[in-house]
Amino acid sequence: MSTPKDLSQIPADELKQFVDSFDDVFCDCDGVIFILMKVFDGVPDTISTLKSLGKSIRYVTNNSSMLRDDFAKKLQKQGIECEKDDIINPCRAIIDHLKAANFEKKVYMISLPSLRQEFEESGIKIANKYGAELCEVNATSFLQCIQEYDNDVGAVVVCFDFNMTYLNLNRALRYITNPDVKFLATGYDQRIIFSPNQFCMGPAFFHDLLQSASGRTPIWLGKPRDDFVEYIKNQPKCNPERTLFIGDSLEQDMGFAHKLGFTKLLVLTGNTTLEDLKNCDKEMLPDYYISSMAELGKLLKNNF
Amino acid sequence: MARNLVQASGVEIAKFINSFDNILFDCDGVILLGEDLIPGAKESINCMKEMGKEIKLITNNSFRTTREWDDIFEDVDLDFTSDDVIFPTKAVINYLKGKNFNRKVFVLGQPAIVEELNNFNIEVYDYKDCGYLNHITDLEEHIQDDLNVGAVVVDLDFNLTYPKLMKAAMILKRPDVHFIFCATDKTAPFGENYKIIGSYFIGETLEMITGRKPVILGKPSITYNNFVKKNYKKIDPARTLFVGDSLMTDMLFATKCGYQKLLVLTGTTDYDGMMNCSKEIKPKYYLESLGDLYKLIN
Numbered sequence: 001m002s003t004p005k006d007l008s009q010i011p012a013d014e015l016k017q018f019v020d021s022f023d024d025v026f027c028d029c030d031g032v033i034f035i036l037m038k039v040f041d042g043v044p045d046t047i048s049t050l051k052s053l054g055k056s057i058r059y060v061t062n063n064s065s066m067l068r069d070d071f072a073k074k075l076q077k078q079g080i081e082c083e084k085d086d087i088i089n090p091c092r093a094i095i096d097h098l099k100a101a102n103f104e105k106k107v108y109m110i111s112l113p114s115l116r117q118e119f120e121e122s123g124i125k126i127a128n129k130y131g132a133e134l135c136e137v138n139a140t141s142f143l144q145c146i147q148e149y150d151n152d153v154g155a156v157v158v159c160f161d162f163n164m165t166y167l168n169l170n171r172a173l174r175y176i177t178n179p180d181v182k183f184l185a186t187g188y189d190q191r192i193i194f195s196p197n198q199f200c201m202g203p204a205f206f207h208d209l210l211q212s213a214s215g216r217t218p219i220w221l222g223k224p225r226d227d228f229v230e231y232i233k234n235q236p237k238c239n240p241e242r243t244l245f246i247g248d249s250l251e252q253d254m255g256f257a258h259k260l261g262f263t264k265l266l267v268l269t270g271n272t273t274l275e276d277l278k279n280c281d282k283e284m285l286p287d288y289y290i291s292s293m294a295e296l297g298k299l300l301k302n303n304f
Numbered sequence: 305m306a307r308n309l310v311q312a313s314g315v316e317i318a319k320f321i322n323s324f325d326n327i328l329f330d331c332d333g334v335i336l337l338g339e340d341l342i343p344g345a346k347e348s349i350n351c352m353k354e355m356g357k358e359i360k361l362i363t364n365n366s367f368r369t370t371r372e373w374d375d376i377f378e379d380v381d382l383d384f385t386s387d388d389v390i391f392p393t394k395a396v397i398n399y400l401k402g403k404n405f406n407r408k409v410f411v412l413g414q415p416a417i418v419e420e421l422n423n424f425n426i427e428v429y430d431y432k433d434c435g436y437l438n439h440i441t442d443l444e445e446h447i448q449d450d451l452n453v454g455a456v457v458v459d460l461d462f463n464l465t466y467p468k469l470m471k472a473a474m475i476l477k478r479p480d481v482h483f484i485f486c487a488t489d490k491t492a493p494f495g496e497n498y499k500i501i502g503s504y505f506i507g508e509t510l511e512m513i514t515g516r517k518p519v520i521l522g523k524p525s526i527t528y529n530n531f532v533k534k535n536y537k538k539i540d541p542a543r544t545l546f547v548g549d550s551l552m553t554d555m556l557f558a559t560k561c562g563y564q565k566l567l568v569l570t571g572t573t574d575y576d577g578m579m580n581c582s583k584e585i586k587p588k589y590y591l592e593s594l595g596d597l598y599k600l601i602n
Contacts, residue, residue, distance in 0.1 A: 065440075131436050134465070139367065139414075142462045146498050162443055163436060166464035170500050194440045200447070200470055201513050209505040213491060 004277060007265065007290040008299055015303055018288065022244040022263060024237060025050060026088075028223075029061040031248035031270020032293060036195070037074055040269060042294025044079030049300045055244075056237070057086065062187050062222045062252070064091035064159060067114050090186035091115045093221035093231045094157060095122045097184065105154025108175050110161050110168050110206075111186075127153045133167040146170055155182035158210065158218065160192055160203045169206060176214045185218035224256035232260055246293070248272055250284040258283045267292055306567065306578055309589045310596055317600050320589065324545040324564055327352055328532070331363040331389075333493075333549035333571020334594055341380045342570050344595020349382065351598040360535060362390040362546075364487040364522045364553060366459050369416045370423070392486035393420040395521035395531040396457055399484065400426055407454030410475055412461040412468065412506065413486070429453050434467050447471045455482035458510065458518065460492060460503045469509065476514045483510070485518035488525070489553065493572060524557035532561075547594065549573055555585040568594050 007018070027033060033043050047057060059075075059082060066074070068087040075082050095118065098107070106127040109116060113130055120126065127150050137145065145167055156175045161168075175181045189202030211217055219227045232238060240261035247253020248270025257264045266272060266286035277285065290296050309317065329335055335345045353359060361384065368376065370386035377384045397420065400409070408429040411417050418428045434446040447470040456472050476483055489502035507518060521528050533539055541562035548554020549571025558565045565587035567578060578590060591597060 134433075134436055136433065137462045139462065143494060143498075146494065146500065162440055162466050164466045166462060166501070173501060174498070192440070194443075198444065200440070200443060201473065201509070205509040205512065209501060209509065212505065213499075213501050 004266065004286045004289050007288040008295060010288075012303060015299070018263075019053065019300065019304065021242070022055065023242045024056045024058070024239070025244045025246060026058050026060050026232070026257075026262065027245075028247035028249070028253050028270075029059055030063065032246055032267050033059070033075070033080065034078075035270075036193075039075065039078040039080060040292065040294060042292070042297055044081075046293045046297025046300070047080050047082075049297050051081065053300065053304060057082070058088055058235075059086055060088045060223065060232070060245075062090060062189075064089045064115050064186055065112050067117055068092060070114075088232070088235070090159075090222040090228070091118050093228060094184050094186070095119060095124060097219070097221065097231070098124060098155065098182075101182075103154060103182075106150065106152045107155045107157055108150075108153050108172060109157045109159075110164055110172055111157060111159040112161055115157070115159060115186075125152075128168075128171070131163055133165045133171070134163060137167060142167065142170075146174065149174060153181060155184060157184045157186075158203065158206065159186040160189070162200065164206070169209065173210060173213055176210060176216055179216075183216055183218040185220050185222075187222040188220070223252045224259070226259065229256065229259045246296075250276060250280050254286050255281070255284040263287050265290065265296075267296070269293070306587050306590050309566070309591050310600060312589070321355065321601070324357070324543050326358045326360075326536070326539060326544040328360055328362045328390075328544060328546045328563065329594075330546075330548035330550070330554050330571075331361050332365060334547055334568050335361070335382075336376075336380075337570065339376065339379070341382070342593060342595060344593060344598065346380070346382060348594050348597035351601050353383070355601075358536075359384075360388050360390060362523070362532065364392060364489065366391055366393045366417050366420075366486055367414055369419050372416070390532055390535055392459065392522045392528070393417050395528060396484055396486065397421065397424045397426060398531055398534065399519065399521060400455060400482070403482070405454060405482070408450075408452045409455045409457055410450075410453045410472060411457050411459075412464060412472055412503075413457060413459035414461065417457065417459060417486075431468060431471075433463065433465065437467070443467060443470065447474050449474050449478060453481065455484060456510075457484045457486065458503060458507045459486040460489075461506070464506065469506065473510055473513045476510060476516055483514075483516050483518040485520045485522070487522045488520060523553045524560060526560055529557070529561045551577065551581050551585055555581070555587055558587075559585050564588075566591065568592070570594070 069084045071087050072082050072084045106125045108127045116126055153175050156172050176183050188204045190204045191199040192202045193199045221228050243262045245257035245262040246265045248267050250272055254264050264286040266289040269292045373386035373389050408427045410429045421428050446467045453475050456476055475481055485507040488504045490504045491499040492502045494500045519527055544563045546558035546563040547566045549568050551573050555565055567587040567590040570593045
């Protein structure tokens with residue numbers, strides 16, 4: 001594997017080769033397009049430039065905290081041309097997974113309301129009412145709650161939810177211990193960052209807990225997991241040889257893109273610095289890097 | 305190679321019985337199943353008392369207050385009082401008093417722990433559940449530190465919520481806050497057929513988030529044994545028998561403390577589990593039930 005190249009420094013003919021090498025772009029969002037939903041300057045122009053060069057753009061994010069429709073609208077408001085169907089997130093992947101399996105039962109969900117709404121809009125039935133487990137319990141009422149078992153539950157979906165309770169986890173465990181029930185998850189984040197200086201604990205801890213207690217691992221439908229790799233590979237119009245992945249994380253984006261066989265472009269507006277490239281795993285090395293999406297746009301405009 | 309004591313010769317049984325002066329009985333799964341006595345358990349305990357053995361009960365269960373222990377002994381007609389029971393809340397109180405603790409305790413646990421602490425004049429932080437949060441940014445005001453809190457005690461808490469756990473983590477960021485962990489079970493048998501997620505994972509989650517190691521005041525921690533010893537004028541571990549039903553809690557604890565071990569199969573361990581366990585914790589003797597013991601003596 002060769003050393004990553006600075007896209008802004010390569011000779012003109014190599015740049016042309018690079019641009020001609022892909023038809024489709026999969027783009028990470030946080031740290032690439034925006035930070036905490038605020039789009040970086042210059043990004044809308046870059047997107048327009050890429051489209052004018054005939055490239056299709058899809059957005060891949062691990063963020064399922066907003067409806068994809070709202071996510072797309074938020075980007076549109078900030079000048080980025082995109083539609084709901086251009087957004088690929090774990091929520092959509094789980095819905096597609098269940099639909100592909102002709103799933104008609106109910107799902108027990110630990111998640112934010114946004115995922116629940118997308119599920120319902122897709123016609124998937126949810127077993128539990130959001131916030132139902134936010135009730136005060138004692139040993140007796142807790143036992144009564146645990147004894148309830150809905151035979152219509154055919155899947156458990158575990159994601160981040162700041163309204164989650166111990167009762168939620170135990171109910172999920174009951175269903176997960178039934179091997180016929182599907183077990184699906186979105187992310188394994190240790191932390192969820194919700195404002196520049198604040199973070200709270202992510203779902204990683206609850207996943208460890210559920211896995212230890214049940215002995216089961218879920219199907220993970222988020223970057224950089226293999227299950228999500230398979231999902232992306234099976235997307236319509238996904239030809240790895242003609243696809244570029246743009247991301248800011250080594251493991252979640254570059255490693256992910258490597259498994260997909262995509263060309264890898266790293267931007268430095270997010271999680272990774274050039275220093276980090278010196279010590280990372282081979283599989284996570286990008287093919288190219290550039291300081292930002294804005295710079296990419298300028299480079300393309302100047303040369304094409 | 306664990307052997308059923310009923311299959312030992314009279315001479316061997318007598319030798320065994322004479323080898324200990326003290327007995328520590330685990331409660332749930334050994335003497336009691338729920339609120340009911342295991343058949344023959346009372347007779348065996350009385351038999352050991354008549355033979356002059358000093359008997360105490362030891363449990364990881366903080367569900368009962370001292371008052372409730374007194375009540376249950378009365379209900380099942382066992383000649384014990386709550387003074388004879390060693391349980392984590394007592395160890396917590398002893399630990400805090402020993403540190404001249406005079407602040408508040410943030411409890412992730414049952415009302416019984418709160419009541420016990422209050423009875424011993426230790427103030428408990430009045431945590432009010434924040435209810436439904438609309439947005440993640442609403443979380444911030446509910447997970448603030450409170451400088452009045454000087455200890456966090458972790459046990460099984462049916463009312464644990466994400467904000468409550470986050471608040472505990474926030475408080476524990478302060479190094480002067482005592483981090484105490486009671487029962488460290490991974491799963492807890494509940495009702496007849498169900499296993500629920502044990503407090504082990506809640507404690508482990510807090511350890512991972514805060515990077516802090518707790519003081520563990522429950523089996524199988526040696527620290528708990530320091531408290532056990534305080535219940536005796538003098539205790540010789542080699543002449544103490546530990547009777548329990550759990551391999552990783554009771555037998556491991558007994559091994560670490562140097563006690564003799566007797567396993568019963570009326571609780572969380574079955575025959576195969578016992579035969580497949582590691583050499584270090586495998587007991588020399590076992591009984592199907594504590595109820596078999598008194599029959600051996602007569």
